[in-house]
Amino acid sequence: MSGGSESKLVPSLGTADSLHQQVLASFPLCDMTEEDLTQNPQFCKLLATLAQHVDQTGLTVPLRTELDKAEQKLQSQRRQWLRSEILNTGLQEMIQDYCVRKHHTNVPLDENLFHETVRKCMLVALCVRQLDTSITTNQDQPCVLGLNPQQVMELMPSENVQQMKQNLPTELEKHLKKKCLSLLLYYQPKWENDSEGLKNSKLSHLSAQLETEKKRAESLKEICQENTVLLQRHTQRYLSEMTKCIQLLQSLILDHRLKIQTDLDKKKLAYFEGKCELVLQKIKSEMVEIQLDMYTTDIISAHRKIREKLESELKASLVEKQSVELKLASFEILGKEFAALAEEYCKLRQEIEMKNWALKEFTQYNNK
Incomplete structure (x- = not known):
């Protein structure tokens, strides 16, 4: 039974090369090649059957449905939160713009009164939200700073609130429209010189x-x-x-x-x-x-004569060196008075070394 059901499901994907291509397309996240599927045909059939029940990410159809519903619910709640957050941010920006303009220009009295009322109401609302711990903690806990939300609500300005509520949608709409126009000009700076009506039309799209x-x-x-x-x-x-x-x-x-x-x-x-x-x-x-x-015959005979002469001079120098060393040894105990003799002895040693070097060089060239 199972083999028959697989044989019914697999041909729906294709055969041979087309089957391999469709299996690879159904599981793009798997590190497989067409050669792997060719070498393992039973595994290829298993993947082809499995592709009927899962999507490309490996999730089953029911699980994907539940995930989509959860995603839609999350997006709905996110839109609601963003809507309130945008309104709150818009009101804060209105108050900030008002504070900046107040320090640079003279603001009309009615506009000054409107913004001050909005600022006080928002400040009271913020304090009430900070003091309300009933959502995340037990209600039996002591109030922050000994205050409760009802006491803070008493600070809500009683005057001009009704007038502020009437003017608030219009002012907020103006502020949001101004932001939208700045966004429009950022998106397409070349539209800056267009008319107001044309900008509004482009803004709607x-x-x-x-x-x-x-x-x-x-x-x-x-x-x-x-x-x-x-x-x-x-x-x-x-x-x-x-x-x-x-x-x-x-x-x-x-x-x-x-x-x-x-x-x-x-x-x-x-x-x-x-x-x-x-x-x-x-x-x-x-x-x-x-x-x-x-090295001709004349050169070799000349080299021999030079060598004989140097050897004789070397022997004479050695004899002289020995005699000087004996004299130096006999007079060394006498002190600094014979420094000249020591210098003369050093010169003789240097001459002997030079003659030894010349004799050695001549011997090497003669051997060659």
Whole structure:
């Protein structure tokens, strides 16, 4: 029975490649490829059957319905809260604008009275809301600062409240309209020189335009995400095909080309060995020719005479050094009076070292 039901559900999605594509489209969040589905056909059928009962995020249909209802309820409550928050923020901005204008210009008496009444009423309402702890805490707790909301409500201005309530919708409408116009000009600065009626007409369509652009941006974002997923799949497929091609090329190189290349490499190796030996022999012959050109019979005999002379001078210097050292040792105990003898001894040592160096250099060149 279960196998028959699956066979009825799976063909609805398609077969072969179309089935694989539809399964991948039904589960975009899963890191799968078409090759994975081809290698695991039973798993592919399971996903195709599961796609009939869940959406792309993995939620079941009943759960998605409940989630949508909760989302609608949340949006409704959010709109109500935003409506009250916008009104409250608008009133606060009206009072702030009034305070700024009051310090720069002379405000009419009726406007001054209206804004002061609104400010006092809002201040009292704020204090009442702060003192009302019945929503979040027990009512038996002591009141803040020993006050209760009823006592604060007594501070509500009794005069001009009725007049303020009558004028409040009009003033608030003016303020909100001013904000809407500033938003309109921010959205399209080129409309600043238009007439008031044309601005109001464009303002009435601003919400629809923004909603259209928002939907367009979301649509482009979804298209971008789909293109990203598609690009990843194509990239994986391309890499897979490239890997297969590389493996095929490697097999061709290893199985065919290297067999033919072996004999050629041996011949090349023998050729390079012979060429290398020839170059080495040529280098040795060039070195011998250079030595023969540099060291002739006359030069060698002159070097021998110079060496004999230097050796004789070295022996004489050594004898002289020994005699000086003996004298220096005998007179060293006498103190500073023989400093000149010590300096002379140092000079002799330096001369001996210079002659030793010259003899060593001459010996090296003669050996070459």
